Amino acid sequence: AAIVEHVFNVEDVVVKPLCQEQMIPSVNRSLPGPTINVREGDTLVVHVINNSTYNITIHWHGVFQRNSPWMDGANMITQCPIQPGYNFTYRFDITGQEGTLLWHAHVVNLRATLHGAIIIRPRSGRPYPFPKPYKEVPIIFAQWWNVDLAVLQLRPAPIADAFLINGLAGDTYSCSKNRMHNLKVVQGKTYLLRIINAALNTHLFFKIANHNVTVVAIDAAYTTPYVSDVMILTPGQTVDALLTADQPIGLYYMTISAYISAHPIVPVPTDRTINGLIVYEGAALNTSPAKTTMPEGMNQISTAHRFSSNITSLVGGPHWTPVPRHVDEKMFITMGLGLDPCPLGTKCIGPLGQRYAGSLNNRTFAIPQTLSLQEAYFHNISGIYTDDFPNQPPLKFDYTNFEVRGDNEYKMLFPERKTSVKKLKFNSTVELIVQNTGIITSESHPMHLHGFNFYVLGYGFGNYDPINDARKLNLVNPQMRNTVGVPPGGWVVLRFIANNPGAWMFHCHMDAHLPYGIIMAFIVQNGPTPETSLQPPPSNLPQCSRDPKIYES
Ligand code: C2O
Secondary structure, X not given: OOEEEXXXXXXXXXXXXXXXXEEEXXXXXXXXXXXXXXXOOOEEEEEEEEOOOOOEOEEEEOOXXXXXXXXXXXXOOOEOOEOOOOEXXXXXXXXXXXXXXXXXEOOOOHHHOOEEEEEEEOOOOOOOOOOOOOEEEEEEEEEEOOOOHHHHHOOOOOOOOEEEEOOEOHHHOHHHOXXXXXXXXXXXXXXXXXXXXXXXXXXXXXXXXXXXEEEEEEOOXXXXXXXXXXXXXXXXXXXXXXXXXXXXXXXXXXXXXXXXXXXXXXXXXXXXXXXXXXXXXXXXXXXXOEOOOOOOOHHHHHHHHHHHHHOOEOOOOOOOOOOOOOXXXXXXXXXXXXXXXXXXXXXXXXXXXXXXXXXXXXXXXXXXXXXXXXXXXXXXXXXXXXXXXXXXXXXXXXXXXXXXXXXXXXXXXXXXXXXXXXEEOOOEEEEEEEEEOOOOOOOOEEEEEOOOOEEEEEEEEOOOOOOHHHHOOOOOOOEEEOEEXXXXXXXXXXXXXXXXXXXXXXXXXXXXXXXXXXXXXEEEOOOOOHHHOOOOOOOOXXXXXXXHHHHOX
C-alpha cells in the first residue's frame, strides 16, 4: 500500500461558468477541485492550507475512517474549523471499500464550490468484479448560483441559476453554449463513468441519449450489474456505471434534470435541465446531438423509486459482508420540517411568522458552538451535548397525512432545539427505521451517515408497518451505501454495525437542511482493546476561536 499525498490550497478565485464573473472559494483554483486517486489500503495525506476568507473543514464523504475519527472533517462534530490563515493535515487509511466517493467542505454553503472526486481502485493485482473498462471518467454534478455564497444563508435557500457537469453549464444558456462537458468515445469501447452528485440541494436524474448504462457500484460498494436508461442521485450519492459506445457514430446529449418531489415551500423550476455531450470519434461536429427525454411529473417519483430500490449488492464480491440478523438497538426516527422562533430583528416567512426548522424525532439539532462534540466526549467536558436522543418520536400519528388536530400534534410543529446524541455500545447492530412525514411538506430527504455504510433493507411509501413491511425486508442482498433518499411520504429501513468508536453525524445531505437542524449524532463507545478505543486527538487539531458566531452549523 502507498501513501498518497496532496496539498489543498483553499483560496478565492474568480470563475465564470454562467454569464457573469463570480468570486468563489476553491481548492487549487479549480472547480470542481482536484481528483484524489488511491487504491484500497492506501494512506491518504491531505495538507489543507486555508488562504480563503472562510472557516473550513474538509469531509471525506463515505470514507469509513476506521480508527481515525478525528479525520472525518465534520465541522463542530469532530473538529473546530480551520480558520483563515491556518492549516491542518488530514491523514487516514482507506480500507474496506472500492469505487467512487467525494470530498467536500463540511461548513454550510461552502460545499457548493469546495468539492471533488475520490476514486478508490482495487489493490494492485486485484481486478474489478466487472470487465476492465477502456477508460474511466469522473462526472461531477453541482449547482451554481450567480450570487455571493452568503446569500445562500437565506431560508429557504434561493433557487440555483444552473447545474454544472464537471464545472460547465452547457448549451441550455446562451452565455455558456461553448462551455459544455464533452466526453470523447471510441465506438465499441466501454467506459466507467464515476458519477458524483455534489449539488447542494437537488436530487438529479441523469440520462444519456439512446444509451443504457450498467450500474456496478453505488457509494463505493459493488452492486449486482443493473442495466438502466436513467439514473437518479441524491446529493452525496455516487454511481459507478459502465457505458458502452454501442450506437452509430454521432453526437449524443447527456442530460441532468432536477427531481422536484412535492416541495410546496420552494417552487423548483423545471427548466434547469443542462447538457453535456458524448462525442464519438469520427462524428461530424456540426450535426445536432440526439436528445434525451427526462422523467417529469408523477413519473419522477416512480422512476426514482424504481432506480433506487431495484439495485442490490454484489453478494460475495470484494468487501461484501452479510446482513447481521440480530438487532441490538432499534430506532424509529421521524423526520419533519417544523417551525422555530423567529430570531429578534430578522424577517421570517413561516406561516405563523416563524422560521422553518427541521427535526428528527422532534429534535432540532443545535451545532455545538465552543468545542467539537467528539472532543467534549473524549475529554468528558459537560454542557456541550446531552445523550438523550429518543428511540421514538414523542407522538404517534398518521405521519404521511399530517394536519394539526390538537395540542399534542401541534407540538410536533415546534421541535425542541438541542444538541442531543444517541450513545451506542461498541459492535452493536443498529436498525434505523426512518419515516418521512407530511409535517408542512413532504419531499425526499437524502439521509447520510458518517463513518459507516448501512444496509438498505427496504424502501416504501406511506406509514411504515412494523408487521407487514418488516416481513418484506431484504436480508439477502440489500444495497450497502452511506446516503439514502427517504421517499416523499415514505420510509426506509437501515441497519449498520457500530464498530467504529467516535462521534458520527447522521443528517440530511441537502445542504440547506443543515441550518434547519435535520441532524443527529451517534457516539459509538469504546471496545475492549486500545485498537477499538477512541484515541486522543492529534495535537494540531484546530482550536475554536473565541468568537462563537462563526460556527453557525
Ligand atoms: Cu457529505 Cu455530513 O456530509
